[in-house]
Amino acid sequence: MTLSRKLAILSDAAKYDASCASSGTERRDSRKGGLGSTEGSGICHAYTPDGRCISLLKILMTNFCIFDCAYCINRVSSNVERARFTVDEVVTLTLEFYRRNYIEGLFLSSGIIRSPDVTMADMVRIARTLRVDHGFKGYIHLKTIPDASPELLDEAGLYADRLSINIELPQDASLRELAPEKRPETIRQAMGRVRLTREASRDRSHTGKRPASFAPAGQSTQMIVGADRASDTAILSTASRLYTGYGLKRVYYSAFSPIPDASAALPLVKPPLMREHRLYQADWLMRFYGFSVDEIAAAAPGGDLDLAVDPKLAWALANRADFPLDVNRAPREALLRVPGFGTKTVSRILSARRHGALRYDDLVRMGAGMKKARAFVRLPGWTPGALTDSADLRARFAPPPEQLQLI
Amino acid sequence: MQVVVLPATGWREAWRDAARRLAGAGVPPGEVAWQTGAGLFASDPLPPAGAVTVPRAFVDLADTVLCHRDPERFALLYAVLWRLRGDRGLLENPADPLVARLNGLARAVRRDSHKMRAFVRFREVPAAVPAPLSGDGSLDCGGDAPRRRFAAWFEPDHLIVARTAPFFARRFADMDWTILTPDERADFRDGVLTQGPGAPRPDLPPDASEALWATYFTNIFNPARIKLAAMRSEMPRKYWKNLPEAREIPAMLADAERRVGVMRSAQATVAPVRAAAISERYRADMPKAPDRIDSLADACRAAAHCTRCDLHCHATQTVWGEGPADAALMIVGEQPGDHEDLSGRPFVGPAGGVLDEAMAAAGVARDRVWLTNAVKHFKFTPRGKRRLHQSPDRGEIDACRWWLDLERRFIQPRLIMALGGTAAYALTGSKTGLGRRRGTVEETAAGPVMLSWHPSYILRLPDAGAAAEARAQLTEDLAQAARLLA
Numbered sequence: 025m026t027l028s029r030k031l032a033i034l035s036d037a038a039k040y041d042a043s044c045a046s047s048g049t050e051r052r053d054s055r056k057g058g059l060g061s062t063e064g065s066g067i068c069h070a071y072t073p074d075g076r077c078i079s080l081l082k083i084l085m086t087n088f089c090i091f092d093c094a095y096c097i098n099r100v101s102s103n104v105e106r107a108r109f110t111v112d113e114v115v116t117l118t119l120e121f122y123r124r125n126y127i128e129g130l131f132l133s134s135g136i137i138r139s140p141d142v143t144m145a146d147m148v149r150i151a152r153t154l155r156v157d158h159g160f161k162g163y164i165h166l167k168t169i170p171d172a173s174p175e176l177l178d179e180a181g182l183y184a185d186r187l188s189i190n191i192e193l194p195q196d197a198s199l200r201e202l203a204p205e206k207r208p209e210t211i212r213q214a215m216g217r218v219r220l221t222r223e224a225s226r227d228r229s230h231t232g233k234r235p236a237s238f239a240p241a242g243q244s245t246q247m248i249v250g251a252d253r254a255s256d257t258a259i260l261s262t263a264s265r266l267y268t269g270y271g272l273k274r275v276y277y278s279a280f281s282p283i284p285d286a287s288a289a290l291p292l293v294k295p296p297l298m299r300e301h302r303l304y305q306a307d308w309l310m311r312f313y314g315f316s317v318d319e320i321a322a323a324a325p326g327g328d329l330d331l332a333v334d335p336k337l338a339w340a341l342a343n344r345a346d347f348p349l350d351v352n353r354a355p356r357e358a359l360l361r362v363p364g365f366g367t368k369t370v371s372r373i374l375s376a377r378r379h380g381a382l383r384y385d386d387l388v389r390m391g392a393g394m395k396k397a398r399a400f401v402r403l404p405g406w407t408p409g410a411l412t413d414s415a416d417l418r419a420r421f422a423p424p425p426e427q428l429q430l431i
Numbered sequence: 432m433q434v435v436v437l438p439a440t441g442w443r444e445a446w447r448d449a450a451r452r453l454a455g456a457g458v459p460p461g462e463v464a465w466q467t468g469a470g471l472f473a474s475d476p477l478p479p480a481g482a483v484t485v486p487r488a489f490v491d492l493a494d495t496v497l498c499h500r501d502p503e504r505f506a507l508l509y510a511v512l513w514r515l516r517g518d519r520g521l522l523e524n525p526a527d528p529l530v531a532r533l534n535g536l537a538r539a540v541r542r543d544s545h546k547m548r549a550f551v552r553f554r555e556v557p558a559a560v561p562a563p564l565s566g567d568g569s570l571d572c573g574g575d576a577p578r579r580r581f582a583a584w585f586e587p588d589h590l591i592v593a594r595t596a597p598f599f600a601r602r603f604a605d606m607d608w609t610i611l612t613p614d615e616r617a618d619f620r621d622g623v624l625t626q627g628p629g630a631p632r633p634d635l636p637p638d639a640s641e642a643l644w645a646t647y648f649t650n651i652f653n654p655a656r657i658k659l660a661a662m663r664s665e666m667p668r669k670y671w672k673n674l675p676e677a678r679e680i681p682a683m684l685a686d687a688e689r690r691v692g693v694m695r696s697a698q699a700t701v702a703p704v705r706a707a708a709i710s711e712r713y714r715a716d717m718p719k720a721p722d723r724i725d726s727l728a729d730a731c732r733a734a735a736h737c738t739r740c741d742l743h744c745h746a747t748q749t750v751w752g753e754g755p756a757d758a759a760l761m762i763v764g765e766q767p768g769d770h771e772d773l774s775g776r777p778f779v780g781p782a783g784g785v786l787d788e789a790m791a792a793a794g795v796a797r798d799r800v801w802l803t804n805a806v807k808h809f810k811f812t813p814r815g816k817r818r819l820h821q822s823p824d825r826g827e828i829d830a831c832r833w834w835l836d837l838e839r840r841f842i843q844p845r846l847i848m849a850l851g852g853t854a855a856y857a858l859t860g861s862k863t864g865l866g867r868r869r870g871t872v873e874e875t876a877a878g879p880v881m882l883s884w885h886p887s888y889i890l891r892l893p894d895a896g897a898a899a900e901a902r903a904q905l906t907e908d909l910a911q912a913a914r915l916l917a
């Protein structure tokens with residue numbers, strides 16, 4: 025099989041992993057040898073027509089797999105064409121793509137060949153070859169293999185910037201049902217181990233020596249949305265347990281997408297992209313805007329987020345008594361809850377209002393989303409009056425129903 | 432009117448120099464006309480250099496904005512510089528119209544520079560010296576391998592090559608490269624970065640890696656989720672002509688609908704013959720709960736699969752007891768905490784530290800005790816970035832007593848210490864507060880139980896005096912337990 029054919033098969037198989045981030049690792053560069061650099065924020069080198077960024081060479085080492093996860097194209101019971109890269113092939117592809125500035129580095133995952141340990145050991149060998157033999161300073165993300173031994177996990181963290189351990193489904197029961205070889209408790213144990221090892225690697229020992237850095241860009245996970253019946257609130261509760269328990273950098277939500285040779289156990293529907301988008305927005309609210317799952321859930325009757333308006337607006341519409349807010353007086357936490365105000369806008373407001381009272385035009389100039397915010401704020405010369413409480417406020421923001429089909 | 436003509440190269444330095452002199456001499460913005468290149472007028476002689484200090488933030492802003500193509504940038508920057516003399520905090524006010532405008536220009540430059548880092552595409556070109564042959568035709572093994580050479584053509588919106596080239600120098604230090612743009616160029620040879628004037632689009636030789644890259648680009652794309660607007664906003668069309676992968680986009684889009692249709696109409700296929708056998712073999716080897724519990728080890732394995740109450744699917748893992756199977760003393764806490772949950776061992780977090788100290792002071796060796804908890808899964812509620820401990824309820828304690836009873840049955844301790852109210856309830860069945868009961872031994876159907884404080888309770892006591900007293904009492908109780916067993 026040609027390298028090009030392998031690449032086609034093994035990148036096709038990797039596209040269901042949503043993550044492509046290459047941010048947040050330590051700073052490194054190649055001025056003292058080797059190739060590559062990482063500088064805080066990662067770079068998206070290209071975008072495909074599905075709107076996703078290509079930052080890393082995201083491939084599977086192999087798509088042979090002995091597991092039988094119903095949602096996955098690589099499951100043992102599927103008839104997909106199989107391929108397997110050698111260590112050298114992955115290393116060469118990574119380096120040659122990197123030299124041409126196509127990518128920030130490698131995101132390697134794999135189907136499971138022979139056993140979890142054998143597979144994970146091969147993946148670690150690839151990362152080690154890049155780092156040690158080729159002095160590669162770019163970004164490496166390794167998706168760890170469920171049930172691989174803790175020692176391999178520890179070694180992976182020495183070479184990888186980021187480790188990910190996919191939780192796959194928001195509820196243990198659905199994982200046991202759809203992925204019978206996977207065990208939710210060992211997935212969580214691995215996440216716990218990564219958190220503890222990372223914390224230990226950041227503590228200077230009593231001799232003052234710094235231990236080797238361990239997965240400096242942290243760990244992340246992915247949950248498939250729409251393959252089981254979990255509600256949005258259940259999904260967000262699981263996410264918030266994962267963030268707080270294991271210090272995850274990101275939880276990725278991946279709308280379940282039809283796959284070639286799908287299992288009969290799963291719906292062949294259009295991927296719920298809008299639902300996925302709303303979950304990301306709600307996730308953002310939890311991480312950067314001080315919202316708790318309970319608050320978001322309270323504005324999502326029935327357990328699912330409103331698809332027509334974003335979750336912050338949904339929350340504000342359900343809590344109109346808290347508005348309109350005096351932009352010149354309100355504390356940061358309250359400003360963050362205004363629909364249309366992002367974290368940057370809020371910082372600008374706080375900074376600008378030390379220089380004098382802000383007016384409506386000032387907010388426009390600073391990039392605030394006033395179309396949404398106007399109903400919820402008060403400034404000299406502007407009050408929303410009855411607008412805040414008007415019965416049709418939601419309708420003003422929600423797109424006409426037929427447009428929803430297009431998204 | 433003071434006319435300042437800035438040169439085509441080195442205009443950044445020239446602007447800084449002129450601005451400093453003019454501001455020092457008190458020339459207001461309205462009396463300065465900034466021009467670039469060979470204007471109609473020659474520069475008027477500038478006033479002598481004087482000392483003008485500006486906030487650090489202005490230096491950064493000016494460096495960035497000077498890369499913009501907007502011809503007004505010189506005048507706008509000078510206007511801000513002028514106002515900074517009376518209002519040092521001006522730049523901290525993003526609502527000021529002039530500041531907002533300059534911030535907008537700076538953002539455009541930063542974005543352009545970011546896109547340059549993203550969208551420059553190198554092609555490999557022949558190395559300068561036909562190495563590795565030396566003069567006599569034999570292989571030259573003395574030095575390092577020859578540096579590989581790469582070149583790229585890029586068309587940025589603004590004049591950003593100088594500020595962006597060092598990024599490439601840090602990243603691609605082990606190769607020689609050239610980036611050409613219409614206005615500027617950057618060259619990196621043997622570790623030295625140089626800049627020069629622009630050039631017309633060069634003819635770069637084809638590069639075989641581009642075909643592989645196009646293969647990757649077309650296959651990583653998911654035809655079931657088209658989001659064109661998202662793609663175009665991040666990778667605007669103006670860049671496409673220099674991106675080899677962008678040539679694939681029309682065909683990818685044209686084919687997407689068909690590919691999704693094929694997936695949807697495909698019938699479920701019959702699994703390959705070997706699949707069932709592979710699954711069966713793997714599943715047979717997976718750890719599972721033993722059918723019968725005849726030993727402490729069986730109980731431990733069974734507990735790892737416990738689903739007797741809802742706590743199992745929220746916490747990380749079952750935290751089973753730890754210690755010698757013939758321990759005379761068994762210490763029972765409430766439930767694992769954050770640290771115990773992650774590591775799978777009892778009493779290893781901060782509360783474990785308190786217990787360790789008290790045991791050491793009381794002369795009780797940790798490795799002679801069976802340490803466990805009344806409830807084996809961590810119960811918590813997420814709050815901010817942390818998990819806050821929640822007390823288990825009666826139902827959970829009752830469900831988990833099954834395991835505690837098994838531990839007692841197999842270990843047969845001569846004395847059990849219950850730390851805290853939950854353990855006290857689990858072991859004695861009484862919810863009466865610990866205040867009166869602490870330090871006493873209660874007889875139960877399963878043997879004597881001594882009651883004491885839970886170390887987490889001690890950690891939570893706000894009053895340092897009360898905490899010290901409680902610690903002393905815990906130590907005292909442990910010492911008494913040791914005496915009872917002696």
Ligand code: SF4
Nearest residue numbers: 089091093096099135
């Ligand atoms: S283990 Fe991974 S590759 Fe294998 S079937 Fe499951 S999800 Fe797919």
Ligand code: SF4
Nearest residue numbers: 737739740743808831
């Ligand atoms: S807390 Fe106890 S009873 Fe509940 S699931 Fe865990 S081990 Fe089982």
